[in-house]
Amino acid sequence: MTRKTFIKEFKELFREGRLRIAFFLVVLLLGVSVWISAQQYQKINKQHEIAKTAERTIWDNQGKKNPHSAAHYGTYAFKPKYPLSLVDQGVDKYTGTSIFLEAHKRNEAQYSAAADQTGLSRFGDLTPDFILLFIIPLLIILLGYNSFTKEREMGTITLLRSQEITFWKWAMGKWAALFLPILILIASLFLIAGIILSYLKDFGVFQWDSLFWIFLVYVGYYIVFMNLVLFVSSKVKKSGVSLVLSISIWILTCLAIPKVASNVAENKYPYPTRQEFAVNVLKDKKQGLDGHNPWSKEAQLLQKNVLKKHGVDSLHQLPFNFDAYRMQKGEEHEAEIYFKHYNYLKEQFSKQSGVYKGLASFSPYLPTRFMSMAISHTDYATHWDFADAAEKYRIATQKFLNDNFAENSKYGNWKYQADADFWKQLPAFEYTPPELRTVLSKNASNLFILGGWVIGSFILFLFSTKKIK
Amino acid sequence: MFLYNFKYELKLLLRSQWIQLLSIVLLLLFGFSAYSGKGKVAKREADIAAAHNEVKESDQVMLQLLDSIEKGIKVNARPWTTPNKPMAVGNYYPRVAAMTPQPLAFVATGQADLFTHYIKPTVSGDDFALNFTEMTSPVQLLFGNFDLAFVVVYLLPLLIIAFSYNVLSSEKESGSLRLLASQPIDIRKWVLQKLVLRFFWLSILVLISLLLVFAFLNINWSSIITILPGLFTLILSYMLFWFALSFLVNLFVDSSAKNAISLLGLWVLFVLLVPSILNQLGTTLYPMPSRTLMINQMRSLKADATKKQDKILDNFLRDHPEYAINDSTQTRGFYHNYMASQKLVKEELQPVIKSYETQLRKQQYWLARLKWISPAVTVQESLNKMAGTSTEDYQQFRKQVIAFAETWRGFLTPFLYNNQKFSSKDYPKIPAFNYAPKEHNNTWVTISMGVCSVLLFVLGLLITRKQMITSIT
Numbered sequence: 001m002t003r004k005t006f007i008k009e010f011k012e013l014f015r016e017g018r019l020r021i022a023f024f025l026v027v028l029l030l031g032v033s034v035w036i037s038a039q040q041y042q043k044i045n046k047q048h049e050i051a052k053t054a055e056r057t058i059w060d061n062q063g064k065k066n067p068h069s070a071a072h073y074g075t076y077a078f079k080p081k082y083p084l085s086l087v088d089q090g091v092d093k094y095t096g097t098s099i100f101l102e103a104h105k106r107n108e109a110q111y112s113a114a115a116d117q118t119g120l121s122r123f124g125d126l127t128p129d130f131i132l133l134f135i136i137p138l139l140i141i142l143l144g145y146n147s148f149t150k151e152r153e154m155g156t157i158t159l160l161r162s163q164e165i166t167f168w169k170w171a172m173g174k175w176a177a178l179f180l181p182i183l184i185l186i187a188s189l190f191l192i193a194g195i196i197l198s199y200l201k202d203f204g205v206f207q208w209d210s211l212f213w214i215f216l217v218y219v220g221y222y223i224v225f226m227n228l229v230l231f232v233s234s235k236v237k238k239s240g241v242s243l244v245l246s247i248s249i250w251i252l253t254c255l256a257i258p259k260v261a262s263n264v265a266e267n268k269y270p271y272p273t274r275q276e277f278a279v280n281v282l283k284d285k286k287q288g289l290d291g292h293n294p295w296s297k298e299a300q301l302l303q304k305n306v307l308k309k310h311g312v313d314s315l316h317q318l319p320f321n322f323d324a325y326r327m328q329k330g331e332e333h334e335a336e337i338y339f340k341h342y343n344y345l346k347e348q349f350s351k352q353s354g355v356y357k358g359l360a361s362f363s364p365y366l367p368t369r370f371m372s373m374a375i376s377h378t379d380y381a382t383h384w385d386f387a388d389a390a391e392k393y394r395i396a397t398q399k400f401l402n403d404n405f406a407e408n409s410k411y412g413n414w415k416y417q418a419d420a421d422f423w424k425q426l427p428a429f430e431y432t433p434p435e436l437r438t439v440l441s442k443n444a445s446n447l448f449i450l451g452g453w454v455i456g457s458f459i460l461f462l463f464s465t466k467k468i469k
Numbered sequence: 470m471f472l473y474n475f476k477y478e479l480k481l482l483l484r485s486q487w488i489q490l491l492s493i494v495l496l497l498l499f500g501f502s503a504y505s506g507k508g509k510v511a512k513r514e515a516d517i518a519a520a521h522n523e524v525k526e527s528d529q530v531m532l533q534l535l536d537s538i539e540k541g542i543k544v545n546a547r548p549w550t551t552p553n554k555p556m557a558v559g560n561y562y563p564r565v566a567a568m569t570p571q572p573l574a575f576v577a578t579g580q581a582d583l584f585t586h587y588i589k590p591t592v593s594g595d596d597f598a599l600n601f602t603e604m605t606s607p608v609q610l611l612f613g614n615f616d617l618a619f620v621v622v623y624l625l626p627l628l629i630i631a632f633s634y635n636v637l638s639s640e641k642e643s644g645s646l647r648l649l650a651s652q653p654i655d656i657r658k659w660v661l662q663k664l665v666l667r668f669f670w671l672s673i674l675v676l677i678s679l680l681l682v683f684a685f686l687n688i689n690w691s692s693i694i695t696i697l698p699g700l701f702t703l704i705l706s707y708m709l710f711w712f713a714l715s716f717l718v719n720l721f722v723d724s725s726a727k728n729a730i731s732l733l734g735l736w737v738l739f740v741l742l743v744p745s746i747l748n749q750l751g752t753t754l755y756p757m758p759s760r761t762l763m764i765n766q767m768r769s770l771k772a773d774a775t776k777k778q779d780k781i782l783d784n785f786l787r788d789h790p791e792y793a794i795n796d797s798t799q800t801r802g803f804y805h806n807y808m809a810s811q812k813l814v815k816e817e818l819q820p821v822i823k824s825y826e827t828q829l830r831k832q833q834y835w836l837a838r839l840k841w842i843s844p845a846v847t848v849q850e851s852l853n854k855m856a857g858t859s860t861e862d863y864q865q866f867r868k869q870v871i872a873f874a875e876t877w878r879g880f881l882t883p884f885l886y887n888n889q890k891f892s893s894k895d896y897p898k899i900p901a902f903n904y905a906p907k908e909h910n911n912t913w914v915t916i917s918m919g920v921c922s923v924l925l926f927v928l929g930l931l932i933t934r935k936q937m938i939t940s941i942t
Contacts, residue, residue: 051761094607111760123744240725259615
């Protein structure tokens, strides 16, 4: 019975011209969006390469200079784009792409794409994730809203009741007929994306298993939608009502709840404003050791301790330049302050994530979105990871410069200049995003919630109706 | 007949509990969205007030320090931060340049979550490096806000669709259309009357629930009373547009389900697809020059400037003879060099910075012409403008802040180059920032959309023949 229903439904779907057009439109939109994303990806990564080399050349060719001047002069860390951003652009548009690394200060990533665009950009972009997350569920609704109601409207339900069939066998047939075209559609899309990614040059490390996981996540997401749409269709009498109800579910899931979640998250766990954040950091900085200020209480204390430790009674007798040493200590202290304040932001964000996860039990869109972004390395967590790596590099750079200053000059010698070749010894900044396994284990709860949705919606759909009525 | 229809329709809507349901839904949606919008505006105001307070406090400290210094008392502050040095005033005692919210700011979040509302420009910072973006979780930016504008632009059309998609087809499906056809009224006019009446009732519900929500939230009426008619007519003209579409679909398409699909298809087209395609086209046609490459350019310019610092200062002083010191005992320090080369870098980078502004303006110009393809885009933009949270408003703020940064620098650099100390007598002369909001006029948008909707109604009446509808049955 299941097989026969499947064959009948599948044939019917493709007989209807309107559905063929809808299918064609979705494929067309997907094609265009993948093409645009691939173009953008290549352009941005080319610029990234140019900028990286140019910045390094500027750093290497500073000439003779005091290491601390070089520290103030600073350098930049640029954030690359990752291959799977071809599938999901995530929050990339809203995060900065370059971090200025200088002495005494941890800077935030600057220049997000969204800040340079018109207000229209807030409606969304024509990217594959937009089609995958919003449009394909709509396609599912269009294909499935009248799956059961049409039997009632055409009167074929009476015929069916005279047959000896159970509801779930019948329903599975309908389910399979809806699932197959969707599966073929996205399987071919992911296959094409995979092939494009492995053939494009300079595309970084692309892994098929990451792509496969994203594929699984979306299949789960679509199964939830199919179950919900078919459930509604099996419960109401008229096709029109079924359609309007399914669309309402879609709006709640994909548009309303995420927005409500973001309102609630911001309201409950707000970020400080940029200026507030700066003021808070400044307050803490004033209290501690300032590498540039030898007269402060903290500097005096440090001086006393160092003198005692080395068993000498004047700074000139120390085997290193105390100015540079104090500079490094100050740097370490400031790094701690930044660590504390950025950690606060991170905490706020993880609390906000809690809100999103809480509301994910009302919207399968949320876990899907977070999983897809995470695996694509375009989520907020990856951005944090990048920013942390840049900060680590900044601290190491400061130590590298201050150590050179301390070891090669004497106390009070601010005129000291490092060799022109010295700058080349600084190792370049390298960043690799977290491995797939780490990403998955970090997002286990999202996977769990999505799995819950899949199972729950199946139960709802298959077992809420016992008899065909 | 119209009066009869009017009574019948009202009874029908009340009996089917549509009116009751819609009122509750509207109150809930408007209530929640306006409430959270109001919360955001309150936070924005509190943040700005706190920033002003902080400046007031630090000014007190500054005046005390100045007083002590002028009296010759030794002060306990890091020597390069004492406020008798003009550059210390410029860097450690900056002013607040704040963008105070407009009365309707709670209606549309617009770009308010993306950009910052106050900034403290310092004398030694780079104007172009001033970070105007706010510290917001990008996830929040990605998902957007559940604000009143979202309810109006996205959800209201759906309510209209649900409220009107089967006006004619339900009669057909229940068989009462034959009865109607025997009445001495043109079916098209009958559908028109029915939809106009539904539009009338929905408008009343929308207006009342908006007013109730505003009253409940303690909105300051006197400040918005002049803008309110503009807001209401805009919303009504947008609603009228969707009713007009529904009228056409009711006339041309047959079954209820197909009506619903057609209308929802139009909704997806206008609200989701057209905006994202327009946005993509805009950024493809007028791509922003790369910010990463801009950093490169800025860095090499700065590297050059540092190497030639002395020469730059000489040139600068030649251009500004008023600053040349005749007294040979006075020297030129770090800031003399720094400010002069900073100025040069700024001037040389000007064309690069300009290119971003021009490109953004081109995108906006292009969009201004094409936004008419989708009324959703038009209305969202107009609501943002009314709320003072559109991209243009933040551009305006940016421009004013940069001008103020120049004023701030211009106020203090004469002290620097004249080697004059900043004193408590100069304090009252410190410039303050005042935000002048951008004026927008949305009347044109409302009128055009209203006219378009009426034209759609007329089009429906003209194209369909009298017999067409009844003949289908």
